Amino acid sequence: MLQMRPTCERCDRDLPPTAQDAWICSFECTWCADCAASVLAGRCPNCGGRLSPRPPRDEERPPSTPVSTGGVVDPDRRP
Template sequence: MALAYKTSCEKCNISLNTQSEACICSYECTFCETCATEMACICPNCHGELVKRPKRNMD
């Protein structure tokens, strides 16, 4: 199963693409790095750890 790359931060709604710096939890909740840092890298939805999302090369 492929990772779902969401197109915006779930907190501030900033636009994200596959090369954007973003953080995700194990349920693929997605936040920009700024929001993730403000939330101490804890997902507000599941309370799991937010980690850096890998970048996807679309070549």
């Protein structure tokens, strides 16, 4: 089971599960709206796929579906 990533993989911005401005590719690489629109131009640098808005998770989620506590950040892509 994949867990929602809590930060932008480029700038490390916090993107909690309820965030309205998180973007993902089909592999669920996670980006903030600013990075997705500007630097990445709507394409995932990992797979080349199109980025789409990540649906926010309801605040009252079942305990069997935890969110990830660790982010994935590539220091070579940081601003």
